[in-house]
Amino acid sequence: MAEPLLRIESLCKSFGAVNACRDISLNIHDGEIHALIGPNGAGKTTLLNQIAGDLTPDSGQIFLSGQEITHLSLHRRAPLGLARSYQITSVFPNLSVEENLLLAIQAHHGHSFHFWRRGLKNPQLLAELGPALATVGLGERAGVLAGTLSHGEKKQLEVGMALACKPKLLLLDEPMAGMGPGGTKELSGLIRKLKQEMTILLVEHDMEAIFSLADRITVLVYGEIVATGSVDEIRSNPAVRQAYLGEEDEAC
Secondary structure, eight states, X not given: OOOOSEEEEEEEEEETTEEEEEEEEEEEOTTXXXXXXXXXXXXXXXHHHHHHTSSOOSEEEEEETTEEOTTOOHXXXXXXXXXXXXXXXXXXXTSBHHHHHHHHHHHHTTOOGGGGGGGGGOXXXXXXXXXXXXXXXXXXXXXXXXXXXXXXXXXXXHHHHHHTTOOSEEEEESTTTTOOHHHHHHHHHHHHHHTTTSEEEEEOSOHHHHHHHOSEEEEEETTEEEEEEOHHHXXXXXXXXXXXXXXXXXXX
8 A cells, every 4th residue: 555645653742731642643645635623622733733843742753755754843844745724824914915925935946035025026936926826716816915805815825825835735724714604615615626736634623614525534532533534434433423523322
């Protein structure tokens, strides 16, 4: 069987007496949308932060494309094909949509931020801007200040900035949070389209979106994996329904 794109072995992380991740082992396969779900405080974001490089595990190992990245910084993981978005949008509100994207594209090419305005005239960077705007559906909003975008549009822009580094694996941390039905539908369509180009690890509370997007789902409860499987397997798992979906087993 092919090497998983992301392999996590016996990962542990504690904050004082709180065990946020307890001996987590997980494989994410190339080309899949893998969802990570669980109640608040289950350890989802803590796990994502360790994968991204924002947190260092207490023990265990993380491998990307067979290379160990456990102790690499966030910035050293990006060139290896790892990118993420956060729960709270991190766009630059006083810059336009296209300027935000150009900053991300410029960073991927290793250009200095001290001269970022030259990127507005750099043919190499500009050649990537149009496709980036089209991918996230913001072509008609290119000149608009990011701070004036709707919440959903800011999320689309943030995903576009993450895509600028051409990731193999994209980590999405609750991208649907705070969105109405229209925004959720728009972003779900974008995520589904991105699956053709990369692997996605998705942390999300919107179960309708999860069940429509995910190839496989892993359920965390109190920092431990209680189940991993297909959508149908997770839907029908009594332990998952009781611990996370809030349902009692029919036999009870």
